[in-house]
Structures are given as structure tokens and as C-alpha cells.
Amino acid sequence: MYDVYCISAGQSDVKKEPNVINKKNMYLNYGLLGLASQINDENLSTIQLQGHFEEPEVFFEYCLNKGIANTRYPVFISMPSFYALSWLKVFTKLLKNKAKIKKIVLGGRWVIDGHPEKIKALLPDVDVIIDGLGDDKILSLLNREPLKYSTQVSSLNYKILDERKLYQPSLEVSRGCGMSCNFCQEGNEKLQPLKEPFVITSEVKSILLNDELINMTPYFESSMFVSNQQWLENLIAQREIYSQNYLWRTESRVDSISPKLIPYLAKAGLRVLDLGLESASHKQLTSMGKSKKPEKYLEKASSLINTAYEFGISVKINILLYAGETSQSIQETFNWLDKHRKFIKGVSIGPVIAFGWDDKKKNFMDELISNGASIYSGNQIIGVSHINLSSKIDHNKALDISRELSCEFMDAKSYYFLKSFSYFPRNYSWENFNSDVNNQPSNYSFSI
């Protein structure tokens, strides 16, 4: 039994195909884990439970077995995306009516986003709604002295995460971005410097388990990973001093990592790099505001992934099918990927989706429409607008194209490698994966 229960909402609605493989993802809510770690430091025994893709009724039973009905403290819930809303409606009702929880506190800045009253109307069983970052507020919700406001990233206590050995861990290395994209709340939050390598080294020591499961390979989380040679040399030195040889993954833009840094990154343990290339069509890159000089941008991308390959770093390329897409722009992206096939381990491809409350995404929607898009009317999920990219490529066609491209550039083996590096449960073997894929045919986004 625990004093405080922190719950990361599950989801009944999903972004991608709800097949057996997609439902294996264990998306660690490390924002909540930072808050739960603070609570635990107050001498309150704390547990973080995650709903994942479990039915809310089944997960509620699980929480009851963990003793949630006996807590005297508020239950803290985190809502990572709009996909969690319908799940939460059922779950919070059960908490209130069956477990008789007095105070349910809900946070999650990507959804609440300035409109707690809308959430309250949708989730009437929630008592308190907290918008924005929670780090400087969470302790006052327990009548404790709050930490002074700081944009510094938290350190995570994995001991309080339920079934922690099954997760590939995340480590927050920086916050903020500041690239000013008008649809992102981090657009105007200044990019914070990276955590010092000695702090990372000491956190890693307490996070990594050396057991019989698939190796732990942490994700260095940051909205935009920007390092320099000095920082990397320090990390390399720290790893040598403490004999750490874990491999890690991070995400960045193709134009924020210089190929010159690749040898240092490789030596510092970087093994997988997610790159938001988004497109290889000049027109599309310009209209999505990704680059003002698309030719240079693509040259940089080319040189970066070529060097990464040379140094044994696997690159996953993210592609965003954007408003105004035509068969020609898609062909250009296809040709680029084809030319770089050897250097690409996998891809993640999907059409643009507009998230958020209507007033917040209005400018973004107007921009999409001015590029030839229209709103897809088949969507039922609050806060999630699917888009017909152009008169020729509607939302469903865009999904088909995404799947075709994904299958063209990623096979099952590479998909499994990338997923098990970061998101699959650490006991989910290649054999388990194969048997699931064979037993449950679906529109998988990899070739078999």
C-alpha cells in the first residue's frame, strides 16, 4: 500500500492502427515521474501506475489491488494527450464512485492548455485541474513547501514506477526549444542547456538494471538535443571513469547536429538518432516552415545520415505529410529516401494532425487551409483534427501513402530493433514479436 498514487492515463483512442504491436508500446510518462519523485522525497511512499492501452475498467481493478481506495491523499492523474480523454472519463468516474476518492487532481499541459473549464465539463469527476508545468506546484497540492520555480529538468526515481524493470528508461536532459513553431507550446520556451554529464552519469547509475531482460538503452529526452564537442568529451570521460557502456538514443533536427560531432556522439554511446526530416520536397519544407533554404537543408541531412551510418549510429527518419502535398512532392520525398536507403534504419511517416482547442489551433488550421488542405469530417476525437492534405490526397489516402512508404523503407527486423530499443517491454523478444505479427494480421507499417 502507498500514501500517494500517481497515474498516467491510458488511452482507448489511438493515433495509429490499434493492432497488437502498437499496443505493446510502454510510453513512459517521465513528466509525471518527475512529479512523483518529488512527492516521494517528502517521505510519502509513492507509486506511479500507467494505464497504457488497458481498458479503464480493467486498469481500475489493478489500481484497487494496489490499494488505491485506502489513500488519504489526493490521487494525481496525468493526461499526456487528447487521445486519453475518453479513457479518463470512465476511469475518473470509477475512482470517484467506486473507490470513493475524495480529491482527484489532473494535469497535462498539452491538453489543458489554458482551458481548465473545458476539461472540467468533459471530466466532471475531476476536482482540481492544474495547467502548465507541475514541478513548482505539486508539493503545494499536498500542503508542503513547493520547490522554487525552476526550468531545470528533474531527476527521476525509477524505484516508484510500477513494473519498472519492463520499461526502457527515459532521462530528461534538457527542456524547451524556442524554434517558435506556432502550433507548439514549447515554441517560445527558451532552450535550456543540457544537463551536466556528471549528473547524467550519476542518474544512469541508479536507473540502469543489469538483469536477464533486453539491455536497458535510455532515451535522452529533450525537445531539441543540441550538444557541443566539450559536452560530449565530458560525457565520454565520465563514462570511462565509471565504466559505463550503455547505449542511448535521442531526437534532433537534421540541421542542429553537425556531422563533425558524430564521431564524438558515437563514442559517447549514441546508438539511435531520430531525425525530423519531415519532407524532401522543397515546396513542402518551405510551406511547413522547416527551412528557408531547403536545398542546403537536404544537403545537411544527407551528410549527417551518411556520417552517422559510417559511425554505426542507426537513424530513424520522421516524415510529415503536410498540407498541399501532391503526388509530385511525395515522389520527391520517396526519391530522396530511396537514394539514402542504405543509411536509414527506419522511418515514421504520417499526415499532419492539428491538436488542441479550436481557439488555440485556429492560426495553424488557417495556415493548413491556405496551403490547400481541408478538415476531414470523419474524425470523432475531441481536440484532434485530421486533415485532407489537398483535393487529390484526402486523409485516408494520406494514411495509405504513409503505410506504403513505411513498408518500403522499413522491414520487421528494423522496426523491432527500433521499438525494442525504446518502447517495447524489455521481456518482449523477437520471437514473441514474430508470433504476434503472424497470428494477428494487420496493416503494419513495416514489411514482413
Ligand code: B12
Ligand atoms: C516526449 C514526448 C513523448 C514521449 C514521452 C511521452 C510522455 N507521456 O511523457 C513519447 C515518445 C513516449 C510520446 C508518446 C506519445 N505522444 Co508525445 N510528445 C512528447 C513531446 C516531444 C514532449 C513532451 C514533454 O514536454 N515532456 C516533458 C515533460 C516534463 O512535460 P509534460 O509531460 O508535459 O509534464 C509536465 C506538465 O504537463 C505537468 N503535468 C503532467 N502531468 C501532470 C499531472 C499533475 C497532477 C500535475 C499537477 C501536473 C502534470 O507537469 C509535468 C512536469 O512539469 C511532446 C511535445 C512536442 N514538442 O512535440 C509530444 C506530444 C505531447 N505527444 C503527443 C502525442 C499525440 C503522443 C502519442 C499519443 C503519439 C502516439 N504515437 O501514439 C503518444 C502518447 C503517449 C502517452 N500515452 O504518454 C502530442 C500531444 C497532442 C495533444 N495535445 O493531444 C504532442 C504535443 C506532440 C504533437 N504535437 O504531436 N510523446
